[in-house]
Amino acid sequence: MPSENSIAASGATVPPASSRPLRRRVVSALVLVPAALLAAVLGTPFWDAFVALFGTVMAWEWSRVCSGRSQPGLAGIILMTAVPAAIAAAAFGTYRAAFLILFAGAAGTAIAARLGQVPAPGWQGLGVLYVGVPCIAIQWIRAGEAGLETLLWLLVLVWAVDTAAFLAGRRFGGPKLAPRISPNKTWAGLGGGVLGAALVGLLAAVWLGSPSVWPLVAISAGLGLVEQAGDLAESAVKRRFGVKDSSAVIPGHGGVLDRVDGLMAVAVAVAALSLAGSGSVLSWR
Numbered sequence: 001m002p003s004e005n006s007i008a009a010s011g012a013t014v015p016p017a018s019s020r021p022l023r024r025r026v027v028s029a030l031v032l033v034p035a036a037l038l039a040a041v042l043g044t045p046f047w048d049a050f051v052a053l054f055g056t057v058m059a060w061e062w063s064r065v066c067s068g069r070s071q072p073g074l075a076g077i078i079l080m081t082a083v084p085a086a087i088a089a090a091a092f093g094t095y096r097a098a099f100l101i102l103f104a105g106a107a108g109t110a111i112a113a114r115l116g117q118v119p120a121p122g123w124q125g126l127g128v129l130y131v132g133v134p135c136i137a138i139q140w141i142r143a144g145e146a147g148l149e150t151l152l153w154l155l156v157l158v159w160a161v162d163t164a165a166f167l168a169g170r171r172f173g174g175p176k177l178a179p180r181i182s183p184n185k186t187w188a189g190l191g192g193g194v195l196g197a198a199l200v201g202l203l204a205a206v207w208l209g210s211p212s213v214w215p216l217v218a219i220s221a222g223l224g225l226v227e228q229a230g231d232l233a234e235s236a237v238k239r240r241f242g243v244k245d246s247s248a249v250i251p252g253h254g255g256v257l258d259r260v261d262g263l264m265a266v267a268v269a270v271a272a273l274s275l276a277g278s279g280s281v282l283s284w285r
Contacts (some may be wrong), residue, residue, distance in 0.1 A: 168192025
């Protein structure tokens with residue numbers, strides 16, 4: 001492989017180093033986004049399998065972050081088994097069994113971590129719930145009333161928040177949002193993310209022909225805050241364990257947890273709102 005110096009000496013253009021992470025992010029997104037959308041449109045069992053795959057990877061990443069070990073021990077294996085097992089139970093509509101599996105898995109993971117002298121056994125056990133509950137929530141959303149429409153709105157909202165927050169933060173900069181947790185996040189980015197979410201709510205309301213756009217705009221803006229809170233929560237966990245990225249499985253993004261931390265929080269919030277309102281949030285008037 002020729003070095004950058006030899007390429008530069010030959011007169012060829014060398015892309016700026018700062019552009020390469022962004023390029024990797026774009027390429028990764030061009031692969032993952034269509035795969036997620038296709039699985040969402042196809043529904044069961046494809047969506048369930050997609051969630052199970054990513055849930056297993058996230059379980060491994062959580063074990064890696066908390067233990068500092070790439071190879072999972074017994075605690076990590078229990079964690080990585082409990083999450084897809086609960087997702088499989090939820091795929092068959094047995095949500096009570098799914099949550100029993102998660103709680104039993106959390107207890108088993110913590111006990112195994114303590115017996116194996118793995119650091120932070122409580123955090124290891126918490127990972128079963130941290131990963132498993134959002135996975136079940138997003139399965140339940142897809143299987144519920146207006147499931148595909150609700151899921152697509154949720155996914156687009158999260159992508160819009162991430163993109164708008166990134167662009168606003170880079171464009172305006174300004175005071176840091178939570179410098180001790182995530183030094184790169186700004187108040188401008190938070191505002192941009194909320195505006196991006198509100199815009200998605202507006203477009204969704206118009207698309208659905210809602211008699212009033214404001215309820216969905218307000219809910220979407222609120223979920224923009226939830227998305228940013230989920231992002232900060234995962235950043236706090238990584239800072240607690242001195243880890244920059246949960247893994248390196250997605251070029252340019254880090255790990256799956258780094259990519260979907262906000263989505264996990266929003267999925268739980270949307271599921272809770274749907275349960276409280278006895279129907280999809282998109283049907284609210």
